[in-house]
Every structure is written in C-alpha cells, then in structure tokens.
Amino acid sequence: MFNKKWFQTLVLFILIFLLILLISNVDFVFDPIFKYVGAVAVPIIGAGILFYLTKPIMQLFERFKINRVVSILLVFLVLIGIGFFISIYIAPIAQSQFSNLVDNIPKMVKGAQGLIFDFQQSQFIIPEEVNKAINDFTNNLQSHIEGVMGYIFGFIGQLIGFLAALILVPFFLFFMLKDGDKLVPYITRIFDKKKADNIRSLLHKIDEALTAFIQGQLIVSFCVGVLLLIGYYIIKLDYALTLALFGLIMNVIPFIGPFLAVIPALIVGAFQDPMMILWVSLVMLIAQQIESNFISPNVMGRALDLHPLTVITVILAAGSIAGFLGILFAVPFYAVLKTIIAHFYQTYTKSKDKKEDALI
Secondary structure: OOOOHHHHHHHHHHHHHHHHHHHHHOHHHHHHHHHHHHHHHHHHHHHHHHHHHHHHHHHHHHHOOOOHHHHHHHHHHHHHHHHHHHHHHHHHHHHHHHHHHHHOHHHHHHHHHHHHHHHHHHOOOOOHHHHHHHHHHHHOHHHHHHHHHHHHHHHHHHHHHHHHHHHHHHHHHHHHHHHHHHHHHHHHOOOOHHHHHHHHHHHHHHHHHHHHHHHHHHHHHHHHHHHHHHHHHHOOOOOHHHHHHHHHHHOOOOOOHHHHHHHHHHHHHHHHOOHHHHHHHHHHHHHHHHHHHHHHHHHOOOOOOOOHHHHHHHHHHHHHHHHHHHHHHHHHHHHHHHHHHHHHHHHHHHHHHHHHHHHO
C-alpha cells in the first residue's frame, strides 16, 4: 500500500494541510516577513512592469552599440518625456472633466428621480411592493450615488498611497535594466549542469509568459483607449477624455475590463441624450471588435493560452481576496503558476519515459 501512487498523493496532501495549519498557528513568526514583503512588493512589481515595457527600447539602444548605462539613462529620459507630456497636455483636461462630472452628479440624480416619478405616474397597475421599492430607491438615490462616489474616492486614496510607494521604482528599475541578465546565471550557478539547464528553461518560459501578458495587455489597452477617445469625440460624448482614460485603465483587466469600462460612459450618455446609449454601445462594440480581431491577435497572439472561463474565475476569486490589486495581478500570477506546473509535469514525464526506455 505504501508504494501505491494514490496513497503517496494522499500523504502529500495531508502534509501540505499540516504545514498550512502549522503556519497559521505561528503567524506571529511570519508577520514581520509579510510586512517587509508588503513594503517592497509595490516598488518591485512596479519596476518589473516598467522593466518588461522598456526592455525592447533598451535592446534597441544596445543594438546601436550604445553603452548599457547610457542606454538606461536614455530609457529614463523617454519615461520622463512621456510623464511630462501626460502632466502637461492630458492630466489638466482629464482633471477638469472629472471635476465637472462630480459637480453634475446632483443634477443627474435629480433628473433620474424625475424620470422615475414620471414613470410611476404613468403606470396605473403597479404592485404595492414594487411601488414601495421604487420609492425607497428614489428617496435614497442621492445616498447610493454618494456611496458609489465614496468608493471611487476611496479607491483614489488607495491609488495615491500606491503611487507614493512608487518613489522607489526608478531605483529598482535601474538595477533591473543594468543587472537583469545576471539573475539567471546567479541562480543556476549552485546547481549541476542538468538541473541548471532545467531551471534556466523554466525561468525562460516564465519570462516569456510575463512579457506576453505585460507588454501585450498594456499595448492592447492603450489602443482600445485611443479608439474609445476617437469614438467618444465623434459622437460628442461629454467628458470624453476622462471616460476614455477610465476605459483604458479598465481594459488592463482581461475579459471583465471592457464591461466595466462602458458603464460610466453609458450613464453619462443616458443623461446627456437617451440616444447616446446606442451610440456609446456602438463605439464600444466597434472598439472591442477591432481589438479582438486585429490588435490582440497581432500583439498577444495565443502566448498565454488561457481559457476565458478560467480567467474570469481567477479574476473573481482574486478580487474577493485582494480587491482591485488582486484583479489586476491575478492573470499574470496564474500564467506564471501554470507555466511552472506545466514545466515540472513535462520534466517528470520525460524522466519517466527515459526510465521506461532504459528498462526496455
């Protein structure tokens, strides 16, 4: 029985659960470690994202035989130039539009209450329970809107704290660009040649998965944001730049992002002109069709090979555990985990086949 595969698997799961139970009972030992990891996680993750985004630029400079340190400085100049362009030409317009949108919320609420009241007056057969529910919703509509806005401002507060932690990002990014190619040799130097080759192959696959997701998803989101901005300006939608920027940010989240991106635009369009609901939906549909049929296949391809249902499940689970940041990083984390499991399974299968061939 001890040699049976099912028994060994059962013992493995029991040991894993016992390890989790032990860790949960001595969490005071790991608490300082978790705090330290949490403190450095934001700058490391931020620098890692910028590393994968700027790596092609870095490689382009080095192709022209430019010194690595000089290439890194040129990359930083490019990033500073992009930041300067955003702060001068985009941020003021977006801030002005967002302020106007917030100022117009009471007017929108009053208009919604009027529409609901007119609907109630025009209906003669409405069950009392439904009528009561509508009245309760109408009377508390202002508080509902304020609750949503409070959630948004709370998210903005978290975002400001997140941005404050990004001060260390340039330092981490500098050393990642300078010494990033030394990481794999440093890790594999303590192993023999066979294991070192195996680890090198795994790290290369992880690097490919992260490159495919980070570069691909951000490029796709940027293209969708530009398409939405053009479409919103064509249909003369109010607060076009702010809503397009919101759509750009939300499209970073795979599959769910586009549905979240269109909600504020539909609400604003409905108060501007009921026909705007149709035009906004049409703009979003065209943008998503262009993205799914032309942009994503050429930018991302099928590098991650993740099923849509799996991605949605992972995003929902991560969102319930870690909030917005969990939603944001769920897919790359899952892609890396899937790459690791697939690699070790392939290694195990190959070693098993070799043993069987040796016995034959």
